[in-house]
Amino acid sequence: MNASIEARATRNLITFFTSKMLSSLGFTVFSFGISLYILSMTGSALSFATNMVFNVLPRAMAAPFAGYVADRFSKKRIVVLSMAGITLSVVVLIIYTYAFGMSVAAIYTITAIFSTIGAFNGVAFSSAIPSLVGKDRIQKALSFNQISYSIGGIGGPVIGGMLYGFVSMEVFLIAMASAYFVALILEASMDFTLFEEKKSTKKEKMLESMKQGMSYLKGKPIIKSLLWMNVWINFFSSAISVGLVFVLVQTLSMPSQNVGFIQAAGAIGMLIASVYLSVRSNMENPVPFIRRASTMVCLFLASLSLPLFFEMSMQNAVIIYICIMFCLSAMNICTNTPIGVFIQRSVEDRYRGRVFGLIETVSVGTGPIGALIFGALFDFIDARIIFISVAIILATLLWYYLGKVTKYQALEEAK
Template sequence: MSQPSPTSPPLPAGQPSASVYRHSGFLAFLSARLIAVFATQVQAVVVAWQVYDLTREPLALAYVGLAQFLPMLCLLLPAGDLIDRFDRRRILALSWAVGAVCSGLLWWLSGHGATGVNGIYAVLVLFGCARAFSGPAMQSLLPQIVPREQLAQAIAANSMLMRAASIGGPLLGGVLYAIGGGELTYALCFICFALGAALLARVAVPYATPPAAAQGSMWQRFGAGIGFIRSRPIILGTISLDLFAVLLGGVVALLPIYAHEVLHVGPAGLGALRSAMAVGEVGAGLYLSMRPFNRRVGSTMFIAVAIFGAANLVFALSTWFWLSFAALLVAGAADMVSVYIRGALVQFSTPDAMRGRVNAVNMLFIGSSNELGEFRAGTSAAWLGVVPAAVLGGLCTLGVVGAWALAFKPLRKVDKFEEAAQAR
């Protein structure tokens, strides 16, 4: 691991983040992550369509999310501890290599005409194991690549480019599945994961600090990370707001059903719907990467999450494709603002020696809101019907925003990112 730079040189006045793209390690990291996220998005839309196409059961989509979430829950403790103790690049490369194996297995299942979904679920469990390590490793690696003064802009640029992959991935995945089924798409995912893992060798980490000597048991070290989060209401409020807002209000898992039964579009239309949120995210992320803001960040995050919930509510009630697309686009833009603020608050509040454990908990919350949220959405659709389930989800998101604004006053009142480190 590279030795840390003792101090980061101050940036010229009026140029808070002008040279972030001049870091070769940052560009290499962006390239590798862009490819891997592209593969993840392609694979997600194809798996969702394939499972629903085979079963026509909303509950089957719920199990897609659950199969990926449970391994993440079980591996939370070792993932966070290992990321703080070993080279984060190697852990991330190994995780993506396992992702390539999963794409290869899905490729093999499609090529052999598998008509059941049990094999797909088994592969998704292995993929969930890989994501338990890749998610927190990616988040913990970025502060080792760029100086602290440029971290907020790097987060915005990184998030924006990742959402760009989220546009092309679902669109291409839907089109390729419509043309050639799962074999072609899974083969592409295999290549992308393998290439992303190889590119990580070019990532420099000049701001990494040598890992501290391990003290106590793994449980004790992880307990210290939990204690740190509990002592920081800004971190706890930030990650728990995202957890419950998306867990209760997310509609992504319902998109295959909406495409089939409400909007009456095929796989290509599903890909467009999945890309709509990413279009809004990229637009907002592009603006933030050029014009990052650092005032009234707490209240802005609450407003953004409220807009996300309201836009999902519009989508839930819409029967017009383009209105649904527009609603998801607005939800994506609001989500990007929330992601930018949330990521910066967590990174500014956490010392490097504890980032693996804190980001492991953060990624568990994100995974809960996404994968477990898919299970919640699928079961709700099976019990209540797809439209009532989506409407209820949007209302729940708005309720969560109000409750968290009252419960986490320090988060609502924080003005600048730098203030997060001192807030207790």
């Protein structure tokens, strides 16, 4: 690689990280303010949950179409236009709020718009990573992407907490619009064709193109196995997001500040693991690393039940859960990031949008389904039984699919 391309790839990587961090911070600050605003305005958990549905459902439904569009048209154009659409939507909401005041209906509408347009932005950006930074930098790019989300997850509530109660909702919206506008400028400056592979310009109807994407996946058993791993990890992660809060608040009667410390430990674990992977050398064969990390995920998941087996002080329970969540979140990143790298390297450029559109739909869709199922289970079944059972089932599934990946790798090497 010559020095000019090396410098442009490094610039793309830094710009990618900065734009993702700004958009993540902007959205997290906005989400924090909106969540408190809805609860204070309506006093209804149902209204809050309804906003979550508007955030998830449109994105899951739009992702397959976003995948087709990403494979059919310029990824840079899609990324820039979608970010411009999101920024403009915030500006329109600011004008509406000044003119008529904030309303729950307006919040639901803007959330649905963000979710739909965000699907196109997310799928196009994910499928463009190898073209932006090259296959040798995919691991670093995905780690940087996770670092940006971790910074948003940690810094967003802090900034939002400082602003809420002291400034108006319009200020939250202006902060979000500013972050997105700067991200838009950065994304427009990126070279999306630096490592782009030449592909056929043959025109296809959308339905036929999406069928070809599915057929491509069927012919790639390694990618299909990794996708199933992603499905089950997302599904069973709902047991953590739902069950942990339930146990801390209902079973152990922890004050909210202790719950916040435990959740912050998870965000810090994700951040440190992402930084580690960003500086670690590329894994030629990530399967052994994924196997070790996923095994640790299941062990730490089962260990969430440990404080429930023994009588202990509140302080000791908080310390134990902080340690568990730190390690569990770190190992989760060490599992998901290499899987993402593996998929990015294995999928051909002309199919990458459709594949990542499917991944987006699956990833976004399985979370709420899992939350509903585990939300019901924790009301009727002992949390200890659920945590241990989920850990055993998840470990069995992950080892099964990793075994299939290893077998298919051996068959490909033998050809």
